[in-house]
Amino acid sequence: MKANCWMGRNTVEVRDVPDPKILNSRDAIVRITSTAICGSDLHLLDGYVLTMKKGDILGHEFMGEVVEVGPSVSNLRVGDRVVVPFPIACGHCNACEHDMFSLCENSNPNAGLAEKFMGHAPAGIFGYSHMLGGYPGGQAEYARVPFADIGPIKIENGLPDEKVLFLSDILPTGWMGAEMCDIKPGDVIAVWGAGPVGQFAVASAYLMGAERVICIDRFPYRLKIAERAGAETIDYEDVDVQEALLDITAGRGPDACIDAVGMEAHHPNPAMYAYDRTKQATRMETDRPYALREAIMACRNGGTVSVIGVYAGFVDKFPVGSFMNRSLTLRSGQCHVQRYLKPLLRRIENGDIDPSFVITHRLPLRDAPRGYDMFKNKVDDCNKVVLSA
């Protein structure tokens, strides 16, 4: 089959690879009909995620048709249409039983590697480094889906791929980012990052009853999409973010701040940017935490900072004094997607939300490298690329 492979820093290639095979009795094989490139795939492309290996198949947002099931999968049949959640979860460990699926204790066979970097190991993730399991991703014609009896959700009402594909990651991730803010009536929420996850966080915050949602980015075309989801916007290359937020909230600061940016943030001040960029390039820190620092400093006293942007390792100049002295709450996590599949599918069916508004580009799988390039370099106002087989 054809699959999009990571071939080293800044290089992806569509290559011929063997077809997947059932390895565990709870596996299913899915023929992929739609798959997307995620902002977090760019961290892999840029070489900031450790334990990648040349030839690894990328992609963790995918859906398709079941073509084979292992002997222990009784809930799926060949021909079923399914969306596959990006965290691989067994469903029976303590974490899974408490709906913390991205912390599954059994799905990462390379847990020992992850423990070295993080102390304890999170769940395995499709196409996201060997530290997170060494599973091939879904930017391919077929994929093996472990624990197929727990993860995938069946799509039975004929909704088109574009409306349900993002259940695999970015819609529930944006949703969880807003959920962790514990939104109460009257709350003002600030979202750093107007990429698709930030855009979904904006939409989710409104669905949860936020009074105002402010979205911060530096790409006007992305801020426009966030505006369509209802956000007020701040272009941080034009105005000072702290001042703008103080102005909007009459000096209080946002009740909750969502970091939907992660480890490759930018800073309008070239000296500030050079500082962390240099430390990152020389591996003195792994992540550039501008959005996180700013979100902590901006948040109102006693507020919540919700982190859904992906971080890999270690940062410095973490404003711990602000965090501690002002009674802030820091919440975070890779999305526990399995927890949100049914309620969010229902909201899509109801018409509460149509996630397809984020898509700007549709390409065949064989053009994946071009898709990565456009997405990374913001060519042609690229916001979200969907690949189809």
Add this chain to the structure above:
Amino acid sequence: MSGAHDSMPDRLAHMLGWASLVLGAMQLAAPRAIARISGVDDSPAARVVIQLAGSRQLLHATTLLRGRKHATGLWNRLAGDAVDVTSLTGALVGRTGARRRRVAAATAGVIALTGVGAYAALRIRRARGRAADTAESELRAAITVKRPREEVYRFWHDFENFPRFMTHVDSVRMSDGQTHWRVRGPATKAVEWDAEIVEDRPGELIAWRSTGGSLVPNSGIVRFTDAPGGRGTEVRVRLLYHVPAGRLGGALARLTGEHPEQQVRDDLRRFKQVMETGEVVRSEGSPEGTRALRQAFQRRAQPVA
């Protein structure tokens, strides 16, 4: 470590420590008297040389009297003795009569103490070599399994289940209280032994030890306790075994990622997977499932051909 501790070198080290203390104090306080006794009072440099040697002796005294690692202190003192003997033999040249006799006597005295020091140091070294050959290593590892204690105990009690989660165990056969193990050791050499259960408290613990002339004498105990907060069962394993190829084998095993401690931890992780999900979880990067060696040398994350 096993076997009675050899205390002779420790006593000798202490004795040498006191000797250094007394000598050093005298050399520092009365260099002229020492120079006379040693027959070098005719040399203008003698005083300085003796005081320097005195301060060095006090350093030896501190390490030998205070330290617990006597070997280092002893070897340091031997190096110092070598310096003294060299300067004293130098002093023999060109001296005659009473002075020459005194220099020779001082040299003999230093050489005698050197002999004691060398004996103690070598004896410590030999004892260490023996300990490395017969060292008994202890491993501990633990994991929490989200299943009831009785069920976890029962699964472990059926030793024939071991190959399902212990990658190095080829087979375990059970017959009336005895088990026969076949295990792949380092360098894939198979090792076999018989073991007996020495204690078995249902739902609580199982202890076993190898019998007869096993190449790898070993024993172990596994304890099962309720994890707090309804989180299942805490499984704690303690293994005692004799390292087959001594220190070198251990170092080699560590280098290849097959260190016994890592093996036991991986075994427990697979045990948890089997108990909670029904089987060992495999990825394309690690198609055999959790395994230290494979974590260091991953396959590409591509389907297994």
